[in-house]
Amino acid sequence: QVHLQQWGAGLLKPSETLSLTCAVYGGSFTDFYWSWIRQPPGKGLEWIGEILHTGDTNYNPSLKSRVSMSVETSKHQFSLRLTSVTAADTGVYYCARGGGKTFPDYWGQGALVTVSS
Amino acid sequence: EIVLTQSPGTLSLSPGEGATLSCRASQSLSGRYLAWYQQKPGQAPRLLIYDISSRATGIPDRFRGSGSGTDFTLSITRLEPEDFAVYYCQQYDISPRAFGQGTKVEIK
Numbered sequence: 001q002v003h004l005q006q007w008g009a010g011l012l013k014p015s016e017t018l019s020l021t022c023a024v025y026g027g028s029f030t031d032f033y034w035s036w037i038r039q040p041p042g043k044g045l046e047w048i049g050e051i052l053h054t055g056d057t058n059y060n061p062s063l064k065s066r067v068s069m070s071v072e073t074s075k076h077q078f079s080l081r082l083t084s085v086t087a088a089d090t091g092v093y094y095c096a097r098g099g100g101k102t103f104p105d106y107w108g109q110g111a112l113v114t115v116s117s
Numbered sequence: 118e119i120v121l122t123q124s125p126g127t128l129s130l131s132p133g134e135g136a137t138l139s140c141r142a143s144q145s146l147s148g149r150y151l152a153w154y155q156q157k158p159g160q161a162p163r164l165l166i167y168d169i170s171s172r173a174t175g176i177p178d179r180f181r182g183s184g185s186g187t188d189f190t191l192s193i194t195r196l197e198p199e200d201f202a203v204y205y206c207q208q209y210d211i212s213p214r215a216f217g218q219g220t221k222v223e224i225k
Contacts, residue, residue, distance in 0.1 A: 047207075059212075
């Protein structure tokens with residue numbers, strides 16, 4: 001049974017840095033890419049990027065200048081940082097197992113991040 | 118970069134009817150790298166279909182995926198009350214691994 005548990009600050013001011021972490025319980029950590037996906041209120045899903053246990057990453061070009069991902073394999077955790085946030089970054093952020101040539105199959109519960117002054 | 122366009126935006130149907138959702142890619146996928154997800158309000162997306170036509174674990178056989186190249190379809194036969202939701206397609210062929218904008222299946 002695979003379970004993803006995510007956490008991080010839920011309220012940010014413009015220009016601050018968003019930071020979220022996702023812990024993986026069950027299954028292999030090294031056999032998969034790990035992804036971040038977000039959803040603005042009332043809108044569709046946006047792929048943010050993915051990371052492998054080696055640290056190899058792929059990012060959405062629309063966010064590439066502000067996003068970074070990291071992984072802590074020994075803890076089965078991976079993290080997302082998004083700098084210089086604005087109100088447009090408000091939404092629910094999901095972590096998920098899958099990426100590369102595989103599909104996200106297990107998802108975290110989602111974390112609502114609100115950017116407001 | 119591959120862009121996915123879903124149609125229609127909204128489907129208004131009655132329970133028991135069938136639904137056909139379309140997902141069109143801006144360029145041909147190099148393999149069977151297309152998935153479909155169902156999302157209900159306040160919930161994370163749930164994987165329905167992967168590799169164009171393979172049902173995920175526990176997904177009933179009234180959900181069927183098909184297609185190739187640039188044109189893909191999710192068919193739902195005999196809509197059940199729990200099937201009214203938003204459906205997204207996603208390509209995992211090349212980065213960025215884009216999602217379509219979604220199709221809402223609502224009760225008529």
